[in-house]
Amino acid sequence: MTAPALRLTSVCKSFGRSSILKEVDLPVAVGERHAIIGPNGAGKSTLFNLVSARFPVSSGRIELKGEDITGLLPLEINRRGLSRSFQITNIFPNLTVFDNLRCSLLWALGYRYSFWHRLDGLRDARERAEQVLEQIGLSRRRSTPAGVLSYAEQRALEIGITIAGGADVILLDEPTSGMSRSESDEAVALIRRVTEGKTLVMVEHDMSVVFGLADRISVLVYGRILASGTPAEIRQNAAVQEAYLGTSFHHA
Amino acid sequence: MTAIALLDRRRLLGLLMVALVILIAPLALSKGFFLSLLCRIGIMTIFALSYNMLLGQTGLLSFGHAVYFGLGAFATLHVLNGMAGASVHLPVTLLPLLGGAAGLLFGVVFGYVTTRRAGTTFAMISLGIGEMVAASSLMFPAFFGGEGGISGNRVTGKGWFGINYGTPLQMYYLIAFWAVLCAAAIFALSQTPLGRLANAVRDNPERVQFIGYNPQWIRYLMVVLAGFFAGVAGGLSGLQYEIVTAEALSDYTSGIVILMAFVGGIGSFYGPVIGAVLVTVLQVAVAGVTPAWPLYFGLFFLLIVLYAPGGIAGILVEHRAVWRAGLLRTLAPAYLLAALPAAMLASGIIAMVEMAYALVNGPQRGTTQLQILFLPLDGATVASWTFPLAMVGLGLFLLSRAWRSVAQQWQRVNAALQARGTLRASAAVPSEVR
Numbered sequence: 001m002t003a004p005a006l007r008l009t010s011v012c013k014s015f016g017r018s019s020i021l022k023e024v025d026l027p028v029a030v031g032e033r034h035a036i037i038g039p040n041g042a043g044k045s046t047l048f049n050l051v052s053a054r055f056p057v058s059s060g061r062i063e064l065k066g067e068d069i070t071g072l073l074p075l076e077i078n079r080r081g082l083s084r085s086f087q088i089t090n091i092f093p094n095l096t097v098f099d100n101l102r103c104s105l106l107w108a109l110g111y112r113y114s115f116w117h118r119l120d121g122l123r124d125a126r127e128r129a130e131q132v133l134e135q136i137g138l139s140r141r142r143s144t145p146a147g148v149l150s151y152a153e154q155r156a157l158e159i160g161i162t163i164a165g166g167a168d169v170i171l172l173d174e175p176t177s178g179m180s181r182s183e184s185d186e187a188v189a190l191i192r193r194v195t196e197g198k199t200l201v202m203v204e205h206d207m208s209v210v211f212g213l214a215d216r217i218s219v220l221v222y223g224r225i226l227a228s229g230t231p232a233e234i235r236q237n238a239a240v241q242e243a244y245l246g247t248s249f250h251h252a
Numbered sequence: 253m254t255a256i257a258l259l260d261r262r263r264l265l266g267l268l269m270v271a272l273v274i275l276i277a278p279l280a281l282s283k284g285f286f287l288s289l290l291c292r293i294g295i296m297t298i299f300a301l302s303y304n305m306l307l308g309q310t311g312l313l314s315f316g317h318a319v320y321f322g323l324g325a326f327a328t329l330h331v332l333n334g335m336a337g338a339s340v341h342l343p344v345t346l347l348p349l350l351g352g353a354a355g356l357l358f359g360v361v362f363g364y365v366t367t368r369r370a371g372t373t374f375a376m377i378s379l380g381i382g383e384m385v386a387a388s389s390l391m392f393p394a395f396f397g398g399e400g401g402i403s404g405n406r407v408t409g410k411g412w413f414g415i416n417y418g419t420p421l422q423m424y425y426l427i428a429f430w431a432v433l434c435a436a437a438i439f440a441l442s443q444t445p446l447g448r449l450a451n452a453v454r455d456n457p458e459r460v461q462f463i464g465y466n467p468q469w470i471r472y473l474m475v476v477l478a479g480f481f482a483g484v485a486g487g488l489s490g491l492q493y494e495i496v497t498a499e500a501l502s503d504y505t506s507g508i509v510i511l512m513a514f515v516g517g518i519g520s521f522y523g524p525v526i527g528a529v530l531v532t533v534l535q536v537a538v539a540g541v542t543p544a545w546p547l548y549f550g551l552f553f554l555l556i557v558l559y560a561p562g563g564i565a566g567i568l569v570e571h572r573a574v575w576r577a578g579l580l581r582t583l584a585p586a587y588l589l590a591a592l593p594a595a596m597l598a599s600g601i602i603a604m605v606e607m608a609y610a611l612v613n614g615p616q617r618g619t620t621q622l623q624i625l626f627l628p629l630d631g632a633t634v635a636s637w638t639f640p641l642a643m644v645g646l647g648l649f650l651l652s653r654a655w656r657s658v659a660q661q662w663q664r665v666n667a668a669l670q671a672r673g674t675l676r677a678s679a680a681v682p683s684e685v686r
Contacts, residue, residue, distance in 0.1 A: 052462065074461040084462060092455040095448070103452045106445045107464030113473055115446040122445075165463060 003066030005030045005169050005199035006051065006082075011060030013046055020046045022223045024060070028169075028216075033200045035210045038220035039243070044203040045087060047220065048173050051201075052084040053077050064169065079107065083167035087174040087203075089154045091161060093147030097138050100146050100157055102129040104164035129164065135194055136160040137186075152183045156190060163194045170195055172202040176209050188213055211235075219243065274432065278424050287420050293532045294427035295489045298434045300512040300524035302481035307510070308518035309442060310474045311454030313375045314366075316382025317482055317509050322501025323358050323385070324351030324483025325490035326396060332404040332490070344406055344417055348430050348487035355483020356476055363475035367468055370457055374471075382506050389498040401497030404490070417491070427488050434481050439521055441477065450474050511549075515556050517563025526564050544609050551601075577672065579665050586661040590654035597647030599624075603640035607631035 006028040013021040020043045028034045036044050049055045051062055053074045062070045069077050092100050102119070105128050111117060119125070133139050136156045141149060146157055159175060175191060176184040188209055191200070204210045210217060211231050218228040219240050227237045234240055278287050299321055306312040328351040335341055342350070366377045389396040396402070407418045417423050441447050449470050452460050457467040490496045499505060508531065516527020534552075538545040560567050574580050603624055611631035614620035620632040629636040 073466075075464050075466050078462055078464040086459075090456065090459045090462075092452045092459065094455050095451055099448055099451075103448055104463040106449070111445045113446050113449070113465075113469065115441055115444045115473070115477070117444055118440070119443050119445055119448055161459070161463065 002030060003063070004028055005032070005065060006201065007063040008047075008051070009061045009063070011047075011050060011062060012058045013043070013050055013055065014058050020223050021050070024220075024223070024225055026218060026225060026228070028199060028201055030065075030199055031197065033195065033213055033215045034202070035214035035217045036201065036203050036220055037205075037207075037210055037217060038226075042220045043223045044220055045173060048084060048171055048201075048203060052082065052171060078165070078167070081167045082169040082171065083162045083165055084171035085158045085162040085173055085175060087177060089151075089158050091146045091154060091157055094145055096143050097146055097149065097157060098129055098133060098142045101132045101160050101164045102126070104161045105129060105132075105166070108165040108167075132160050132164045135163075136190060152179060152187075155179065155187065159187075159190060159194065167198075169199045170201070172200065172204075174203055174205060176204065176206050184209060271432070274428050278421055284420060287424055289532065289536055291420070291424050291427050291492050292536075293529050294424075294431040295485050295492065296509075296512060296528040296532050297431050297525050298485035298488070299482055299509050300516065300528040301435055301438045301521075302478045302485065303509045304513045304518055304521075304524040305438060305441070305450075305474055305478040305481070307513055308520075308523070309447065309454065310450040310471055312367075312370065312378075312471060312475070313510075314475075314506075315375055315379035315503070315510070316385070316506050317378075317478070318501045318503070318505035319362065319382050319385045320355035320358055320479040320482035321486040321489070321505060321509075322389075322496070322498075324355040324486030325496040325500045326402065326486075327351055327354035327483075328487035328490040329402050329404045329494075329496055330395075332406060332408070333402070335408055336405070341408065344408055344411070344491065345415075345426060347491060348484045351487020351490065352480045352484040355486065356480040358483075359476035359479025363472050363479065367471040367475055370453075370467070370471065379503075382501075382503055386498060386502050389501060396498060399498070401495055401500075403495040406491045406494055423492055427492065430484060430488055434484055435525070438481060442521060446470065446473060511553055515553060515563055517565025517567075517569075519562050520565040520569060523563050523565030530564070542606065542609070543613070544605050547605060548602075573669065574665055577665075577669055579668055582665055582668075583658070583661050586654070586658040590651060590658050593647045593650035593654055595647075596643050597651055600640040600643030600647055603627075603629060604637070604644070607636060607640070 004027045006026075008024050008026040011021060011024045011026075012019065024047065036047065038044055046055070050057050053069075053072055053076075057070060060070070061068060064077065064080055064082055067080070069080065069082075072080075092103065095103065102125055106112075106125060109122075109125055109128070111122065111125070130139075133142060136159060138149075138153060138156060138160070141153060146154065149157060155175065155178075159172065162172065163170060172191065176187045179187060184206060191202075191213065202213070204213075214231060216229065217231055217234045219226040219234065219237075221243050226243060227234060227240050229237070278290060281287075299317075302320075303314070303317050306314050306317070328347050331342065331350055332344070332347060362381050366374055366381060369377070390398065406423075407416050410416055415422055417426060449460065449465055452463075452465075453467045453470045460467045460470070486496075486500060489500065512527035512531045513524045514527070515531060516525065517523025531549075534545070534549060538548060542548075556563060562569070571580070571583075574583065606622055606624060607620075607629055608631060610617070610620050610622045610629075614631070621628065621630045623629070629640075631637075
């Protein structure tokens with residue numbers, strides 16, 4: 001049996017005296033699309049920040065493809081094949097769209113900190129960046145500085161930067177937040193396209209996105225995993241229904 | 253494809269023109285004064301370009317870049333002096349590389365400390381290291397030569413084909429050679445993976461960590477490489493003046509290079525070159541006319557920071573876009589209308605500054621009178637002050653009026669540009685400086 005793509009074992013996180021995550025256990029199988037849902041302040045984003053090492057864990061253990069990654073630096077985790085996006089758009093505003101993508105895949109292609117290669121002469125980097133550009137539908141905006149893109153375009157670029165390096169475990173933090181219905185439908189199609197054959201973990205508020213996309217769903221409430229299962233199981237779960245009482249959950 | 257080829261041909265033509273100017277400039281105006289001005293411009297061009305590798309490209313505001321310039325100069329002169337009477341001789345042509353090596357070495361040492369953090373912390377640490385090195389220049393007279401600095405003689409022999417840098421003209425071509433080479437190298441560096449990632453670090457250091465890179469390491473490499481080019485500039489300055497004093501690594505030198513880069517424009521590659529030329533010319537030309545030149549220069553710098561944060565290059569880039577769209581005619585009348593009150597305001601300020609200087613320096617000069625163009629003024633009389641004061645007042649009033657119409661015309665131009673889809677991109681200016 002292969003190791004899960006990602007496994008969290010009794011992960012805790014507290015800021016000062018307030019404990020945000022309590023003993024979180026979460027396995028994510030290879031190739032699975034896993035959504036994490038929960039009310040505001042449940043600790044979903046914190047969970048992502050721990051997995052990607054933006055913050056250190058207080059205790060517990062995180063494994064990526066069977067290897068312990070607890071305590072590593074964000075860049076080391078990225079080099080091992082886990083890449084994340086951000087809830088608040090986090091791009092390189094003065095670089096062109098194309099260069100945003102090209103920078104994001106240079107390490108994966110082995111160019112490291114090279115100052116002896118001419119960037120425009122690197123065919124593999126250019127072709128891969130063009131390919132991602134095509135995938136996220138921003139070919140027309142190739143030479144536009146990323147900072148002047150529209151919001152939806154920046155969200156698409158955010159995903160592009162995340163997947164460009166070819167990581168096989170992708171973490172998306174509220175990829176459709178702040179989008180209109182049609183924009184969010186496009187985003188879902190985009191996410192489906194670019195995570196083909198990869199492991200996806202996403203935090204999402206929009207229930208139609210969650211139930212349309214996820215193979216498995218985990219519900220995080222007050223820093224604990226309340227339930228974990230297939231969309232159908234989650235829908236039937238009494239505890240979840242109670243936690244979500246009176247919210248849009250029923251309509252999904 | 254043809255558009256790109258055309259653009260490249262135009263760029264190539266521009267580069268050829270620059271090369272031609274560099275080659276014939278000293279022949280056309282071979283006065284000693286002019287030649288030494290050109291030499292200083294060449295040295296400062298390398299220095300300013302090296303500085304912009306940090307500020308413009310990596311977003312690092314360094315207050316101590318003179319450290320690498322000065323130490324490069326000292327190292328070069330020590331080697332030059334050591335060669336006199338020694339059996340091993342290095343060609344003087346290559347000595348600037350030695351200055352570069354010294355700059356690089358100190359970049360490796362100091363950069364390790366400064367680049368741990370970015371932003372304000374980096375700026376403060378760079379200031380601290382600059383002060384530390386400047387202070388130690390007086391503590392270790394054996395290496396730095398104390399107050400008098402150290403001097404040397406760049407003519408070490410007959411040289412190849414009589415090129416021994418005995419004449420100022422030969423020295424000019426040595427500086428020109430290294431300036432062109434360094435400018436090309438710094439440009440090439442900006443087009444490499446490291447160069448582009450430095451831009452990424454400038455824009456958003458946090459995200460860089462999540463695409464597999466260490467922003468600290470990128471900053472470090474850029475400081476080390478910039479140290480090399482600053483060292484080359486320092487080495488050339490050592491050879492040119494055959495003397496180097498503590499001023500070369502002082503906060504004054506660190507400050508002047510910031511002004512050059514910023515006035516020229518840190519958002520484009522050639523901005524610092526414009527800044528190096530302009531500031532050097534102002535330093536030499538205006539300083540010869542009036543003792544108040546630092547004040548004028550300060551005012552000029554203020555104007556740039558407040559009204560054109562992209563520097564002169566930024567102004568050029570903006571207007572080139574307007575010119576290409578054929579919309580320059582929309583702006584021209586408003587500009588002309590604003591030019592007159594601007595000139596009034598400027599001349600009023602100049603008259604008052606000069607009168608104040610004449611008044612303060614009166615006891616030494618023996619008179620408080622002065623003449624600006626054909627206008628006799630006397631700082632000691634009230635009548636002389638009324639006219640410039642009126643000019644400043646009226647100039648300010650009319651300029652604020654005229655400026656409104658300039659702003660209006662710009663709004664029109666921007667709307668037209670936007671409609672054509674050529675949206676103006678904001679100049680790449682790091683947020684700390686913006």
